[in-house]
Amino acid sequence: MASDDAAPDLLTLGRRVRHLRTRRGLTLDALGSAVGCGPSLLSLIENGRREPRLSLLRALADALGVDVADLLAPEAPDRRSALEIELERAQRGPLFDALALPVVKPSQRLPMPVLEQLVGLHAELTRREKAAIATPEEARRANTELRLERQARGNYFPEIEVVAEQMITQAGYVGGGAVTHRSVARLAQSLGFEILYVTDLPRSARTVTDLKHGRIYLPQASTPGGHGLRSLALQAVAHRVLGHERPRSYAEFLRQRVEITYFASACLVPRTAAVDYLRARKRERDLAVEDFRDAFGVTHEAAAMRLTNLATSHLDMPLHFLRIGADGALFRGYSNDGMPFPQDVTGAIEGQLVCRKWAARAAFERRDRATEYYQYTDTPAGTYWGSVQMGASGPVPPDGFGSGAFSITVGVPYAHAKWFRGRDTRLRRVSTCPDPACCQLPPADLAERWAASSWPSARIHQQVLTALPRGAFPGVDDAELYAFLDRHAPLEDG
Incomplete structure (x- = not known):
């Protein structure tokens, strides 16, 4: 989360450097020679992808004829730069990732009307996404803040x-x-x-x-x-x-x-x-x-959650925990090891679908629900080992796939798997989520065959339609x- 908070500051700094450089008629090579660094590094700084050292920041300020404070000012230098920053932010968020669209680089060659239209479209997409989850927004926001606070400690x-x-x-x-x-x-x-x-x-x-x-x-x-x-x-x-x-x-x-x-x-x-x-x-x-x-x-769930309390502070071990339902929806989650949980545009993880390749969901493919399931998962954030135990919140039908079925997962980065039983598993899967091609899109041949010839009746999750409980003790009938x-x-x- 810290990196996300820092990103807009770096973007603004980068756009201020680019604005001042172009106003002085300097190329990247020329400014690089003046401050003693390569043009590739300057390009990364201008695009908000690299934080300059203090010594380089001072050299840039001198070469551009301004104070360091001018470079660090929180506002964009002009309207175009402000729009470029907004487009960069939008294209780095989870909502854009889920669209699987190509990134548009907000370069100087991008016409101003096109830039304004793209920023406006992203703003409207975000507004509609937030409106779609407006009913439980207060609870989701509070849950997210608590989760991030617990993660930090x-x-x-x-x-x-x-x-x-x-x-x-x-x-x-x-x-x-x-x-x-x-x-x-x-x-x-x-x-x-x-x-x-x-x-x-x-x-x-x-x-x-x-x-x-x-x-x-x-x-x-x-x-x-x-x-x-x-x-x-x-x-x-x-x-x-x-x-x-x-x-x-x-x-x-x-x-x-x-x-x-x-x-x-x-x-x-x-x-x-x-x-x-x-x-x-x-x-x-x-x-x-x-x-x-x-x-x-x-x-098992209480033991898994208790392990999250003690592992980092007393065992020097980061880890993650998930409870998901049979439909793959994340009911409860915790992570301080970088496991890339799915999240909506507000940062909330509750109700999001977990990748089908993750151990938490792959365990549902087994008929043996009594023993632990172990798996390594390669993700864009690294390789993780996970231990999964199945459970049920009500009577389980003979096939073991009742609506109350759930899985409890405790996982760690690959380097820490050596401390756990089950580390010798040969099961390994590759997840590229949030790329929709990983597990969200149907095979092209099946989509072509059935897209125009199917009409399912969706199962409604009624809780998403209910108003947030009010009162001193929310949900309690006084x-x-x-x-x-x-x-x-x-x-x-x-």
Whole structure:
């Protein structure tokens, strides 16, 4: 993201250098001789593709008869330069990549009316793309900001780690295995809360906390010992531990959700025990998400996400995580290793289709859904190794391809695959996405045969048509919530 933010500044700098050079009647060769560098380097600078050293910047300013501050001014030197910069920006974005059109170089030979028309067309395409996703725009923008923030910090929150480990230890956890329901109950009791299991929890709420009477209501377990109830209870108390106030915006609501999920994960897989375990397995070159999962008694997804918390800060390892559905749509993702996630024009990744060649999606081609799937994938950003585990959010039909099927992937750059079990796989695929020719376009012969002779009925994803949930706690039905609390309040309140 940093490079994207810096690109417009470099483009403006380059156009200012070109404007001043041509105004003085200097060729690239002549200016290069004056400042002691080759014309090819100057061309890269003028096109915003190379950042000049400070010494060269000073030499350019002297040769062009201006101050360094004039070269670094944020505005374009003239209207034509401003249009050229806008065209360059548009042609470097994901929306243009998806069009698979040839790049138009905004050179001096490009007529001004053509330049204005191209910039106007790109602006309208961007406007329409943003309008198409306007309903959930606030949520997508907030999600994207949170994802980039987590990426920048290695998805690691040391202050939450410290609090979580202290509290779960005081509640009786001694390390070397799963955190028990009893320990979670003790942690809640230390904060003045009693955990109660009910059958009539409001449909719009995962948990309900009665602050007045010190009660946390959870759904009854569908299977004894399910880890999900421990996590839900810990998320409920996390609001109190982390000092949360009622969210004032959807962005704040999402941030609180990230923090309480992190707290619960840090309690269920405490940092000291987890890092000791992971470091030992790394020394043995036998890291495996499935073993990490089993060692702490959590789900595969929880173990994979917990690995993203700890790997960069404690194992010196960048990595990525994906959860995708059977249709290839990305439900949740995290990356700090450069894996080129698909994204829309706003930078959001949720709902985008993952390349068919990636391990996360290739795993759906197997009939064996019980064992881990390993694969190397060559991408435009480099080669990555991935470990994939399949799952399902509901009953799975005999063919294993139900609509609730999903895959969980943890992957690393090629250089770090040596630490993981499954690194010796011979499976390897090549992905050129976002190039549409990689996996998005049908074979030419099939398109010619069927394009004019087919009319499918599309499956509508209804959630994309719904308005963003409003209220202090988005998506929660207040009438249903308050009726529930009144129904379960102690009799003396009546």
